[in-house]
């Protein structure tokens with residue numbers, strides 16, 4: 039079997055690696071002419087995502103390790119604490135680079151400048167046509183082409199579009215701010231607005247936050263506005279909140295800002311010989327901290343299904359059954375978190391330790407403990 043994997047971001051390379059492990063020949067076709075080195079901000083890979091990446095051959099030797107989540111208010115009071123397995127916080131650029139090294143080592147073909155525009159799905163195979171006029175044929179086509187997926191549109195022209203959640207995301211680093219933390223903890227501060235931060239091994243504080251802005255902006259439009267203007271807006275939004283005030287005073291750049299988006303439920307994940315994986319099928323909002331992890335899990339599950347089930351439509355249907363409840367549960371929880379990230383009221387703040395103890399911590403641990411048994415036979 040030969041698989042055409044459309045999209046060379048995160049899900050694409052993981053899918054190709056997992057397919058190769060399943061004995062299926064895979065090639066990756068990426069729209070951009072160049073590699074994405076240095077592009078993007080920070081993302082978290084949770085323990086469940088690290089386990090899926092390990093199956094695909096990528097060890098958790100990237101980024102910085104994190105073990106605890108600490109919820110705090112803007113006066114520095116701890117509201118709750120969750121200890122899970124070890125996650126890794128990493129720039130998208132580094133994760134992408136590691137996956138690229140792995141695909142090169144495994145001699146998986148990754149072609150750039152191949153923007154998919156059309157698919158012909160026949161009884162005996164599938165042919166992808168790219169904007170440069172070239173085409174490729176295979177047995178299955180995997181749409182790992184992100185939140186604005188062309189494959190999703192081809193599978194179902196009525197498929198929903200990503201939704202802007204009303205928040206712009208920003209990240210940066212603060213030097214010599216006087217703010218410190220346990221290096222293995224990520225802190226989530228619920229004040230006038232929401233702010234997350236952690237201390238890096240070099241002592242700098244990495245932080246990320248959201249700004250409620252009703253009209254969406256693209257990452258390019260955001261990048262056209264000077265960093266100092268965004269930082270000033272954030273300083274006004276946070277006022278005297280701690281540690282935001284100190285971190286913003288000691289930051290001079292904004293890294294990888296972009297609109298926070300999520301995919302509403304995608305009704306069709308597959309059709310004929312085409313199937314979706316990663317953000318094209320299920321992009322929970324960034325609040326979940328699970329986007330890249332779920333993409334890796336889906337890639338591995340798809341490879342298992344194609345390994346064990348000969349009939350392609352049945353393999354795709356089984357893959358969807360395995361994945362849909364999990365990814366939609368996490369997306370729903372992330373949507374609830376978004377409303378908290380606009381800032382929480384005094385009552386919620388008071389109840390936060392209890393809420394975290396009973397609901398948050400339980401769901402969080404369950405999400406992180408999910409493991410795929412690669413060797414187990416997939417049953418229909």
Ligand SMILES: Cc1cc2nc3c(=O)[nH]c(=O)nc-3n(C[C@H](O)[C@H](O)[C@H](O)COP(=O)(O)OP(=O)(O)OC[C@H]3O[C@@H](n4cnc5c(N)ncnc54)[C@H](O)[C@@H]3O)c2cc1C
Pocket residue numbers: 044045046047048049050067068069070074077078079080081082130152153154155182183184185186187188294315316317318321324329330333
């Ligand atoms: C440039 C970039 C920066 C990002 N930065 C962050 C970040 O800072 N923090 C964060 O949490 N998440 C970020 N993400 C999203 C994150 O990578 C994903 O949520 C997650 O890793 C799932 O990955 P994915 O491979 O499904 O989608 P993506 O990572 O979006 O990859 C999809 C790939 O498909 C390619 N593609 C799209 N259309 C076509 C087409 N028609 N033909 C061929 N190829 C196509 C895209 O160029 C891209 O390389 C970023 C995504 C991108 C593309």
